[in-house]
Amino acid sequence: MHIRRAVPADAEELCGLLNEIILAGGTTALETPLTAAEFADWFIDGEFPLVCHVAEHDRSLVGFQSLSVYGDPPKGYADIATFARMSPRISGAGSALFPATRAAAEELGLEFINATIRADNVGGLAYYAKMGFEPYDRLIQVPLLDGTPVDRVKKRFKVDAKPSPASPV
Template sequence: MNITIRPLQMSDIRLMTELLNEIIEIGGTTAYLNPLPEAELASWVARGTERASWTIAEDDTGKLVGFQWAEPHALLPPEAASIATFVRVGVVGRGIGKRLFAETSKHMKRFGFEWINASIRSDNDSGLRYYAKMGFKDWKVDPDAMLSDGRITGKHHKRYDL
């Protein structure tokens, strides 16, 4: 499978929403528990600052197979960005996340960030493995972190120094 990495276009929002909602609907270990309307994801993109990066992964047929974004976050210091990564069910483990991160980390360096934070549910084994493979290290673990439905899953906050 050939993968192309490119910047987000507003026409990608519908496919990004479908990909994310598929993960949510199968009970994936994302922090999002309820399907998102397309307008909500579009509002996240629209709120973006000049220091936000939205990157798309497509296969050789043009099908969206993953996306990643990183941006400033109110709970982090100004030198840190927060990152999120989503890869289509069934194509995980094919280097898509690695290729997305290579592009995103270049953007974050160019934007002047010193480090990137990934906050991952403690029960998200694949997410924890992915960020560890990218070189992220735990800097804070919250064993009592709770989801919006009241379940306690814990959360690992991982740091990647640029």
């Protein structure tokens, strides 16, 4: 698997990957599909994204991970978003992306990377725990578009933290 920085030309393929996840439901707080232009603005080259990396496998983009400052996070924090292709699923994209994102966070002088995960997203909660994120807050019963309340778990990663021996990072 090859990891590189995302470029605007990636927006259409990555938008398709993300929209498949959005339409499947249940794992992302995003509920409305994006256009390629919206995707580029939100994740690659708009006002709020700091960096976005893609995972390539067999000439296909199989995942991406971004850091952004949307929503005015505290000084020294950036939000992370991680998405991997659902079909065909390629195992390990998220784990392969995190070292590049972590290195970028260090270069940007960030203190923490924040992940806000739906409490019903078991896979997402496990992924961020595996990467070394620690829970620190919980948003209670945030309504989905249909009104269904779903908690959000906030986890953070201390950027200067050293990876544990068991960590793939």
